[in-house]
Amino acid sequence: MSAEPDRLFESTVESPSPDGTVYRIPSEAESRAAFRRIVEAAEAHRRRGGQIVAVQGLGFVGAAVAAVVANASDDAGERLHYVIGVDLATPGSYWKVGKINEGEPPFRTPDAKLPAILREAVQERENLRATTCEEAYSLADVIIVDVPLDVEDRVAQGAQEIRVGLAAFEAAVHTIGRNMRPDALVLVETTVPMGACERVALPILLEERRRRGIDEPVLLANAYERVMLGPGYVDSIRAFRRTFAGVDEPSAERARSFLSTFIDVEGHPLWQLGDTVSSELGKLLENSYRSLNIAFIYEWTLLAEKIGVNLFEVVDSIRVRTGTHDNMRYPGFGVGGYCLTKDSLLAQWSAANLFGVDTELGMTLTGLKTNYEMPLHTLALAEELAGGDLAGKTIAVCGVSYLAEVADTRNTPTETLLDALLERGARVKVHDPHVVTWVERPDTEVLQSLTHALKKADGVVFALPHRAYTELSAEELLAQLDRSAFVVDAQDVLTDEKAQLLHEAGRRVVGVGKGHWRTRGYHLTE
């Protein structure tokens, strides 16, 4: 986030975006020239009584938050905020700056609202720009922290093994402290270990400000994001409940009043907690809850398959108990994404390292590990259908992102399956209509043609219920599948009727959690 890295890159350095567009990283002089125009526009906005908001980090959360905040208006329809998105001038990050300045979301999304409000903010309202200059923080009344905070090893066993990469977060906060206005509010949206605001960010900000001779109290709050990719992307920010807390009451009040400018607080009231530790814990707890509930069903999936029960039908029958059981999960392929795969580890790490207390989130971490290993069950089903040996077999894996209809591939369970298939000597063809470049696996080609992917495959794994898969008819599938190909349906992609048609046409089909469709009176692998 510091200015130094800029100088390392000549103007010929490129930053490729996942959709294939390549952005030339501007030289420092070019960046500064562009930034001067941002300063002029921002200061004009402040003179008209508006606020300036800097968003630090333009990933899946920051980019969308920047657009939503820029979209906020007063009762007269006037822009409330001038928003400056900030990210790094590196090949891995700059393309997000480039995309936003063109008025486009950095990521493909099925939510038409995001491209609409982002384009409007950049091109019509002219109150959203992105930059790589850290001086942006010196302009801001509110600085929103949306930087990544990663865990190094997703399957760490026990508190001692967990390594949390706090350095990027600490560096980001230092940058803010070096630049921020004394009375600016720092609002942490990044999912952080408990104590990150009070015990990590606050001391850093105090130290940087002391160096600058600022001794007024820091305004610092936590308001963790609940962003959900998919069709409700924008509304998961604008029309969704939000919890927040300040390191003191003035911080909390500033956070409340700022959040109220872009969240529909009439319909979705803010929830204030007593301290930032509680708020930070809340995020980790809610994602750990979801994660464990997914892992729980996995145990019962294995049981149901072995005794021939279609667990989807049973779960449906239980979910009618609203208020107590309606969030029961279904059998599936695995768990991916940025949050559910790591948040439990942040909690365990914080307990040991930021609070020094001896406590073990045993079931919670077992759940995380279970979810990580879940795709290996799909592998086992494929191996069984391949006669016990996948070596030399061609397997088409349909679905690369971690969620239907989205392009996010972070921690996708498909990667676990892919590695295991390759290890067993299989040839793997990978298909996903939403993923052009698999950012974490740039060497793996993601086919865009399903026909191409299925052609001559010995087996097919449906790893995601993308509409491109669920909307295929049995006839279309049969036309593309080899005579002897098998199908593993890991995500309830096929209806029972389609599975039956495939079966009658001689294809072997098994479904994760389907008890091999025994409850319909037949066993599709026989």
Place this chain on the structure above:
Amino acid sequence: MSAEPDRLFESTVESPSPDGTVYRIPSEAESRAAFRRIVEAAEAHRRRGGQIVAVQGLGFVGAAVAAVVANASDDAGERLHYVIGVDLATPGSYWKVGKINEGEPPFRTPDAKLPAILREAVQERENLRATTCEEAYSLADVIIVDVPLDVEDRVAQGAQEIRVGLAAFEAAVHTIGRNMRPDALVLVETTVPMGACERVALPILLEERRRRGIDEPVLLANAYERVMLGPGYVDSIRAFRRTFAGVDEPSAERARSFLSTFIDVEGHPLWQLGDTVSSELGKLLENSYRSLNIAFIYEWTLLAEKIGVNLFEVVDSIRVRTGTHDNMRYPGFGVGGYCLTKDSLLAQWSAANLFGVDTELGMTLTGLKTNYEMPLHTLALAEELAGGDLAGKTIAVCGVSYLAEVADTRNTPTETLLDALLERGARVKVHDPHVVTWVERPDTEVLQSLTHALKKADGVVFALPHRAYTELSAEELLAQLDRSAFVVDAQDVLTDEKAQLLHEAGRRVVGVGKGHWRTRGYHLTE
């Protein structure tokens, strides 16, 4: 359930009920005389076109089901069923027969509907009687099985150690098979291991019927109960979703039509599953889900206490996420009752013993064990407040049943705490306004006066949020508590304000999951 035991008991043998009333067990001759009157009334009912229903087992489920079925009417308000409740002529069971024939529920309940409909059925509609004569089954069109099915050791480790007491269930089904009409429906409501209908009950019924020369197909279905004690007791039968399945389609159809006579199926449609194994699994899965979700919060309770977070506030802030997180549990004292404490074990046992499959419900069983041990955390808090040694200390434990406002003491976590306190040499006074006799611990006196319980106690544990405790003011509590007494609030009985008042008056207070109320700016044990 056989007739033989009757002969073992002279007419002087007594059966004491938990409320203190003692019933004389009638002689066989007396029983038969009473039963002849039941036969006459039942046959008259059949001549008028009505059905006869036998309920096997008059415990918390069977007694209430019998009353609800007897309460069912046709459109003209005419009684649909004549109901005969059947239980054993033993000191431990007969009192239920005695109570029902007096028109009273065997158990205290906060639901005023149950005594009302039971009294009406026995005294006004005259279509409900209880008996110990197994010939009752020979009269019935429908036989509902509500017998207990116990697990011997609640904390069995691993599938091999689990012992399920199937003998009582098997004996009950034999009794039915020896007596039932060929075309009667046997409806199993008891929570059973998967396979109990198809692999246990069905062969027994076929065998007994074969001996009697009956070779038509058995009508057998599973429709597991979701009875909840407490204020919604009757409606948890009559106005609640019900899942069912038959061993074949005629069985399922008979079950559907019978269930529709006493369940409000307009508002609460029945849900049919493809086979009884799925239905049996459903019950075990739904209770295991609840159980694991309670255990999950326990892990986070320990963490929250150690880092000073009031977990109640955090859980409240998360529960606003309806549909995904609104069933998150709160910190608490432990888990009791008949279902959540054992159903996971039934599933694991069935997998190994009825299906012979090798599968481990690891997290599920860890959750069960966690819940069993949870009261020991309350013990640890009490021990800490007692200066590390409970020997010779007098501890008042408030709450014996497993749920607020009910009298059911089965598997109550209070028993775990009591044993641990006694083991540490504490003197224990036990109080519960709803429990006159602690059936499972007949030697432990349950005080009915709270003043008496609190008097001269060194420490008080609130184990349940009975209204008798939550409605106490801080002043009332202070007036009864010793100057140096401490309070452990294990179930969110005290509001933060009351805890603060007690604290200011010099009493030491800690609350499970309250982070010692740190978020309120003070630490109540300091």
